[in-house]
Each structure stands twice: as structure tokens, then as C-alpha cells.
Amino acid sequence: MTTDNLDKFEQDILNSVDNGEWKSKGNIQQRRIELQNFLKNEKKKAISIRLPENDLYELKRKGLENGIPYQNIIQMLVHQYTANKIHFD
DSSP states (O other), X not given: OOOTTOOHHHHXXXXXXXXXXXXXXXXXXXXXXXXXXXXXHOOOOOOOOOOOHHHHXXXXXXXXXXXXXXXXXXXXXXXXXXXXXXXXX
């Protein structure tokens, strides 16, 4: 995991985890299996969108730069928007 884009708060949390300051609560392995099963079973719906050619080109270029398929970038942006993590003014 790259830590280049973490803000100070996120970096502090990562450092505290690395320093062993956190203790797991409950059966972490069982929870991990439950979450993996949830993600496998999560239904996804294909959609079709029209984008300006230049925007699509830039998405693909940035995806290649970061080793992420451009479709995943679009999916992450939509998810962040619906989770109120990004806003459009």
C-alpha cells in the first residue's frame, strides 16, 4: 500500500497500527471471511455512459499511471460521491 496520499490524521493512524497500539476485537479472521463473502455476492449492474473523448483518454492514462483500470476509477468516484466523501458545487 502506498502512503504518499495520506493526510496527517491517516498517517498517524497507520503509524499507531504499525507500532502495535491497536488490538483486534473479536474473531478478525471470521469477520474477514464474512466481508469477503459479502463482496463476492454484492450485485453489480452494468451501465452505459457517454464521456467526452478527452475525459476518457485522461481516465485511461491516469489508470495506466496508477495501475488501476479506468472502469475502477469511475466506480470509485461514484462510490465516493454516493458516500458523501466528495461533493460537487
